[in-house]
Amino acid sequence: MYEILRKEDLTDITKLFEVNAPLVARNAEPGQFVIVRIDEKGERIPLTIADYDKEKGTVTIVVQEVGFTSAMLNSLREGQSIVDFAGPLGRPAPLPKEGSVVLLGGGFGVAPIYPVAKELRNRGVKVTSIIGARRENLVIMEKEMQSVSDKLYVCTDDGSTGFKGFVTQKLEELVAGGEKFDEAIAIGPMPMMRATAKTTKPMELKTWVSVDPIMVDGTGMCGACRVTVAGEVKFGCVDGPFFDAHDVDFEEAHRRNLMYRREEEHIMTVCRRGGDSA
Amino acid sequence: MSDKINPTRVPMSEQDAKERISDFREVALGYTVEEVRREAERCIQCKKPKCEDGCPVKVPIRDFVMAVAEGDDEKALELVKSTNSLPAVCGRVCPQEEQCEAKCVISKKGDGISIGRLERFVADWEMQRGPAKPNVVEKKNQKVAIVGSGPAGLTCAGDLARLGYDVTVFEALHAPGGVLIYGIPEFRLPNRVVHYEVENLRRNGVRIETNAVIGKSLTVDDLFEDGFDAIFVGTGAGLPRFMGIPGENLNGVYSANEFLTRVNLMRADCFPENHTPVNVGKRVAVVGAGNTAMDSARTALRAGAEEAHIIYRRSETEMTARVEEYHHAIEEGVIFNWLTNPVRLFGNDDGWLTAMECIRMELGEPDDSGRRRPVPIEGSEFKIDVENMILALGTSPNPLVPQTATDIDTRSWGGIVVDEETGATSREGVFAGGDIVTGAATVILAMGAGKTAASGIDEYLKSKRG
Ligand SMILES: Cc1cc2nc3c(=O)[nH]c(=O)nc-3n(C[C@H](O)[C@H](O)[C@H](O)COP(=O)(O)OP(=O)(O)OC[C@H]3O[C@@H](n4cnc5c(N)ncnc54)[C@H](O)[C@@H]3O)c2cc1C
Ligand SMILES: Cc1cc2nc3c(=O)[nH]c(=O)nc-3n(C[C@H](O)[C@H](O)[C@H](O)COP(=O)(O)OP(=O)(O)OC[C@H]3O[C@@H](n4cnc5c(N)ncnc54)[C@H](O)[C@@H]3O)c2cc1C
Ligand code: SF4
Ligand code: SF4
Ligand code: FES
Numbered sequence: 162m163y164e165i166l167r168k169e170d171l172t173d174i175t176k177l178f179e180v181n182a183p184l185v186a187r188n189a190e191p192g193q194f195v196i197v198r199i200d201e202k203g204e205r206i207p208l209t210i211a212d213y214d215k216e217k218g219t220v221t222i223v224v225q226e227v228g229f230t231s232a233m234l235n236s237l238r239e240g241q242s243i244v245d246f247a248g249p250l251g252r253p254a255p256l257p258k259e260g261s262v263v264l265l266g267g268g269f270g271v272a273p274i275y276p277v278a279k280e281l282r283n284r285g286v287k288v289t290s291i292i293g294a295r296r297e298n299l300v301i302m303e304k305e306m307q308s309v310s311d312k313l314y315v316c317t318d319d320g321s322t323g324f325k326g327f328v329t330q331k332l333e334e335l336v337a338g339g340e341k342f343d344e345a346i347a348i349g350p351m352p353m354m355r356a357t358a359k360t361t362k363p364m365e366l367k368t369w370v371s372v373d374p375i376m377v378d379g380t381g382m383c384g385a386c387r388v389t390v391a392g393e394v395k396f397g398c399v400d401g402p403f404f405d406a407h408d409v410d411f412e413e414a415h416r417r418n419l420m421y422r423r424e425e426e427h428i429m430t431v432c433r434r435g436g437d438s439a
Numbered sequence: 440m441s442d443k444i445n446p447t448r449v450p451m452s453e454q455d456a457k458e459r460i461s462d463f464r465e466v467a468l469g470y471t472v473e474e475v476r477r478e479a480e481r482c483i484q485c486k487k488p489k490c491e492d493g494c495p496v497k498v499p500i501r502d503f504v505m506a507v508a509e510g511d512d513e514k515a516l517e518l519v520k521s522t523n524s525l526p527a528v529c530g531r532v533c534p535q536e537e538q539c540e541a542k543c544v545i546s547k548k549g550d551g552i553s554i555g556r557l558e559r560f561v562a563d564w565e566m567q568r569g570p571a572k573p574n575v576v577e578k579k580n581q582k583v584a585i586v587g588s589g590p591a592g593l594t595c596a597g598d599l600a601r602l603g604y605d606v607t608v609f610e611a612l613h614a615p616g617g618v619l620i621y622g623i624p625e626f627r628l629p630n631r632v633v634h635y636e637v638e639n640l641r642r643n644g645v646r647i648e649t650n651a652v653i654g655k656s657l658t659v660d661d662l663f664e665d666g667f668d669a670i671f672v673g674t675g676a677g678l679p680r681f682m683g684i685p686g687e688n689l690n691g692v693y694s695a696n697e698f699l700t701r702v703n704l705m706r707a708d709c710f711p712e713n714h715t716p717v718n719v720g721k722r723v724a725v726v727g728a729g730n731t732a733m734d735s736a737r738t739a740l741r742a743g744a745e746e747a748h749i750i751y752r753r754s755e756t757e758m759t760a761r762v763e764e765y766h767h768a769i770e771e772g773v774i775f776n777w778l779t780n781p782v783r784l785f786g787n788d789d790g791w792l793t794a795m796e797c798i799r800m801e802l803g804e805p806d807d808s809g810r811r812r813p814v815p816i817e818g819s820e821f822k823i824d825v826e827n828m829i830l831a832l833g834t835s836p837n838p839l840v841p842q843t844a845t846d847i848d849t850r851s852w853g854g855i856v857v858d859e860e861t862g863a864t865s866r867e868g869v870f871a872g873g874d875i876v877t878g879a880a881t882v883i884l885a886m887g888a889g890k891t892a893a894s895g896i897d898e899y900l901k902s903k904r905g
Contacts, residue, residue, distance in 0.1 A: 421718065
């Protein structure tokens with residue numbers, strides 16, 4: 162059992178949990194993830210390690226509610242426990258040792274971008290961060306990102322705070338204004354990562370994305386997580402999650418993530434019905 | 440014991456095929472007390488029991504069968520367990536028709552003794568009675584880490600605990616048992632059997648750490664640093680193969696590992712009560728003809744498919760599944776398409792599999808495996824409408840441990856190199872066995888390897904104690 166030591170409401174639908182998981186914290190590196198199962202009936206879902214403290218043996222995750230399991234997880238309280246919490250899984254983010262990197266974080270993706278920014282900062286790499294959300298009250302971890310970025314830009318779709326528009330538009334603006342980056346790393350919802358790939362391709366800017374296929378074991382045993390990268394089939398959990406954005410077949414990745422849409426809708430209605438009768 | 444040979448085995452009751460495909464209850468119901476004695480009495484107690492040559496772990500078959508015939512189940516159990524620590528598993532899943540039973544002298548004149556069924560009876564008898572009190576052994580001051588909790592790891596752990604070592608099993612998944620728990624379905628090997636064996640180990644002082652992915656959570660170096668004196672690697676051959684044909688990433692295409700894991704480990708057949716979904720359409724095609732393929736096809740029928748097809752590029756003769764399970768699959772209505780190979784897959788606009796194009800094959804010259812090589816018959820392509828395809832093409836060794844501990848030598852195909860006598864790898868203090876060494880094989884061979892390594896480790900640790 163893995164106890165929730167601290168819970169923080171980042172937004173109505175995004176919660177941060179600091180979990181007691183010494184075995185995960187011990188060898189965790191930026192960009193890796195955990196597989197979590199909430200209870201004995203639960204499914205195994207992947208979540209990025211948003212921070213870790215090797216001394217305390219804790220791991221932080223940030224969860225955005227998108228369906229049944231993420232909603233269940235977000236309803237847990239401090240002091241409660243998660244039955245399974247396995248990791249760190251996947252390869253660490255491929256980070257340069259020097260130069261200038263632009264980070265793009267969309268929605269919950271800001272959370273996993275944070276340890277990447279922190280590590281780059283430690284290495285002495287110049288960090289420009291562009292984080293975005295639909296509106297002001299969905300922007301998360303602005304303060305934390307500020308502390309590990311040389312420059313931070315906040316974007317909202319509706320302009321309720323910061324730049325009005327997508328993170329990709331901000332990036333275009335910066336590049337048009339003469340900013341130079343050696344690499345870009347984007348984490349967030351699939352459409353945002355896909356848009357980033359489209360934006361940076363003509364700029365010839367090397368771009369990494371953290372692909373988020375459906376997973377089961379997270380150890381290379383099932384192949385649920387396969388993604389096509391440069392025409393080759395890769396397993397997201399062991400070969401990834403970071404891949405060259407310009408090589409990822411996003412259309413296929415998006416379609417594969419909809420594989421259980423019918424079941425997801427079904428379980429949501431069943432659980433709502435269960436809630437009504439209670 | 441009669442001296443006349445009775446060539447006909449006592450049949451074992453089975454659930455009716457029509458009924459059983461609507462649930463996951465065990466198909467073979469096991470012998471009753473009366474049946475088991477009758478079957479055991481058929482054994483003629485050979486002076487040189489050939490049957491024992493056929494068993495990879497040398498179960499004292501003749502003597503345990505005698506004990507069963509005499510109604511001394513306690514003694515029978517003791518004899519079986521003297522070399523086989525998981526008899527309830529082996530009795531159910533060993534390919535007996537190629538091993539012990541094939542060598543039984545009576546098989547020359549009729550049916551060999553049903554050794555597996557007798558073994559299962561004895562083991563199930565123990566489960567009913569409850570486990571014996573663990574033997575009190577003098578604790579040794581040395582720690583062993585077992586990586587992976589399949590039959591190889593569990594056997595190695597059990598043997599070492601019995602010798603008094605401080606044993607911890609590290610398992611990547613949330614449940615111990617390896618293929619026994621996530622792969623082989625409930626209707627062939629109920630999970631309670633595996634749980635029982637794992638509980639037995641715990642009672643004998645073995646600690647089991649789930650959610651521990653060695654190579655990721657902890658490396659081999661970390662384990663030594665944490666004070667383990669020896670390590671056994673039994674991580675299996677869990678890596679699924681794909682065919683590399685167009686359309687393989689369409690929705691509805693599964694590896695057998697994923698499909699079976701969703702159902703057996705995550706119990707997706709009880710969705711939404713359990714929260715893991717699985718997608719089973721009306722028509723399911725399974726590619727391959729080993730145990731994994733049979734299990735996938737039969738699982739698909741139980742999970743709601745109306746038709747399950749086996750697609751295999753060779754013929755019935757080259758099929759590798761256990762004969763008993765092949766017959767069960769036929770009884771349950773699985774349709775067999777021999778000498779057939781998929782060449783590409785078609786999907787609809789939403790990316791869901793709708794059909795597969797197959798080509799007919801014929802058998803040519805023998806290949807490396809000694810089996811006749813299947814060659815495509817040009818122009819024989821045809822289409823089958825299917826909503827799911829499950830690939831059961833075999834698996835490769837799991838690379839996580841060797842990748843992160845490069846001083847452990849591996850073969851070109853990924854198997855770890857070991858000394859056959861001891862299970863020792865190229866790195867001092869690290870031993871290995873089971874599918875990670877041999878490639879996908881059998882439960883009993885994995886157990887045998889776990890046993891060999893346990894005595895190898897014991898010798899090694901003795902020498903370190905001086
Ligand atoms: C490597 C990786 C890191 C991730 N990191 C985070 C993170 O830090 N924070 C966060 O909030 N989310 C993260 N995700 C996504 C998260 O796993 C899914 O949101 C979650 O599984 C959805 O489950 P659900 O039951 O709530 O939703 P569902 O109703 O099951 O699905 C809602 C959506 O989530 C997708 N999804 C469903 N199951 C999975 C699955 N097993 N794996 C991936 N996607 C799935 C579906 O495509 C669907 O679009 C990550 C995914 C991956 C692969
Ligand atoms: C569907 C199916 C049906 C089968 N039917 C039969 C049958 O009827 N009869 C028969 O004799 N054989 C059968 N087999 C084969 C048999 O199950 C295997 O040969 C046997 O289980 C191998 O045992 P093992 O201990 O080497 O590995 P496994 O059983 O594969 O166990 C390995 C364990 O190690 C864990 N692991 C992997 N990597 C790590 C890591 N890095 N850190 C920690 N843990 C890790 C895995 O999660 C797993 O639990 C079948 C196999 C399958 C897939
Ligand atoms: S372990 Fe397997 S091969 Fe050996 S006697 Fe038992 S069933 Fe036969
Ligand atoms: S070979 Fe057959 S008959 Fe002879 S001892 Fe073995 S089981 Fe009995
Ligand atoms: S999640 Fe199973 S192989 Fe990647």
